Amino acid sequence: MNEAGLAADSRLDAGLPLRRLKLLDLTVARAGPTCVRHLADWGADVIRIEPPRTGGGEVGNRDGFDFQNLHRNKRAIELDLKSEKGKEIFFQLARDADVIVENMRAQVKFRLGVDYETVRRVNKRIVYASISGFGQDGPYGHRAGVDQIAQGMGGLMSITGEPGQGPLRVGIPIADLTAGNLLALAVMMALFQREETGEGRWVHTSLLEAQVFMLDFQASRWLLAGEVAKAAGNDHPTAIPTGVFPASDRPITIAASSPRLWGRFCQALGKPDWVAKPGWDTGEGRSKDRLAINQAISDVTREKSSLHWIEVLDEAGIPCGPINTIDQTFADPQVQHLGLARPVEHARLGPQRIVGTPLNMSGLEDRIRRPTPDAGQHTDEVLGALGYDAGTIAKLRADGII
Template identity: 70%
Template structure:
């Protein structure tokens, strides 16, 4: 094989983050979500848990769906950071690591002496990622934060649900997940910057920041125009008609809010006179009369099954789709084609599917390489890699440090 061909083959089979070592101090969901991105793309992730049950008590049984989905592709060690010997071992690991991720309360990492300032004293190249509930400082900096609290404080629950229903939480921990996703992006940005500067950075976000960011156009609507968004149920807040409509066997989503799509929609559904109605020819007019429009559409769609309307509107170029339960999501041929359920072999559970990465890189596989390791499974190997002898490791184990 020629040198150029060998280089291409190596680039295609090597995982992009394989040269990065990550120390994972995270708990619950937001922090592990961040680290999962790094682990999935090949980083050498070392998950550090305290001796004893530790994170299992927080996240659920280790063999359960949640823990397995969050902590795949990582190595696992047990280390008591509160003990002098355990702290020294952590600092030895930190001295050669590239990334540390934590989502403790803001003060805890300082009390344990594993903060960014503590670590950069021995490793100025470290990229240190932190997620908190409300920020590292400020009026709420010391508060504990969880997803639902952030959903409420960040405005999401005020715009979710049916008009007049009262606040409604979203069906996933969206503040946790978004904070984790954003921190992973921030860490990669800092790593890229480190290539030019040679020094690391402290990268932070919070559940509150992530939730406000996710308000997106609803936030800009208030900031620029002074409009406070209200609950709109299944209707799009500003684009009409976009929403849920009945069929003879369930419901479908239809999105035909632009003038061009509205005209096509009226023709396809067999009511071109709707498009000729002067009150319905503009977005504002349709918004003002959304109840009448939705009722008119529903009176037509309710007489045929969902598949009929999806096929009809697809041919007309109008966005439309079913409303799937989660079992139907994974039975969907497009979801199966995209490979969003990835199998992994677990020593006790056998071959089990987990949720695959939604990111695709040309020429790079995205299989899940290893199931979640048992607590402390890699402690000896990891400590040997940073110079501990077997006798030192055995001594630390006898003292309950590992």
């Protein structure tokens, strides 16, 4: 990239809170890239390091919807970390980096010689961030882990689905995504502390830890009350009524469990007598008579359209909404207002829309600044900044180092 191009590129990051950060991205799959995506979206200069394609390094469909959504706002280089010359280049980059993120199997970074303690010898300010399947050590520390395994081992599948119909995975990779989100938070905490100490640290989490953490009140229900939660389907496990109910055209979801909301809900449905009905006049009673209450509500709601009930219940201050398919979600006027489908122009693939960041900061526009880079797109640019001339770069490429 020429000087004018570099200047234009840097202007894209102007004013963003993380624009001073330099980050090396060694991530694969989804959990690690989810962490990096947060930091890249808010201005970090991310260099994604991938194995050279000549060595069979590229995996999956780079042009597909998943890869394109995960790796925007980055630069990309190809570098063989198994070679001594490749590691030499890596450590040149690491000397000036603020953050390194990886989610290889726990022992791989040590075999490659790019682990935290090794990097720290050349850069004590580095914040080194890791995600593994089950933790960096312990009886399962050596094991490979993917999202669905964590959903099962972390208890989530046992409480998902209809009662009596067996375990069910959640329809998104929630352990991957949560681990990535939590690691981004840990990175920011370590950077904040570095301002005081002048030194970085190793921060890490795992799919299993993230999934157990996400059990939240279902976990504390066991730890503090000794209750083992079971699958409750679309019903909230403790707050009644909260669930999915039929309308004449499509289902809707309603939450009216508190005493105040229950009274308003009964009035809105034209059933004021339910408020004082024995057994339905307390939260405990409604929980015990869940099936009968759900049936009574369904008998009323199925008589009119979803739009009718959403308007009536919204007027009464009752949380409610339609059950949208994904296309209906992105057609929803509130989702469109929030700008969650963000446009970006890819030089080779053309115009795209990808999922925007859910974070908002006053005075800052959270647009997608750069599309996902092609493999090795910025290798020459990054090595040139390190002082490598064109001849040396050509030799490295011929040798399969880049």
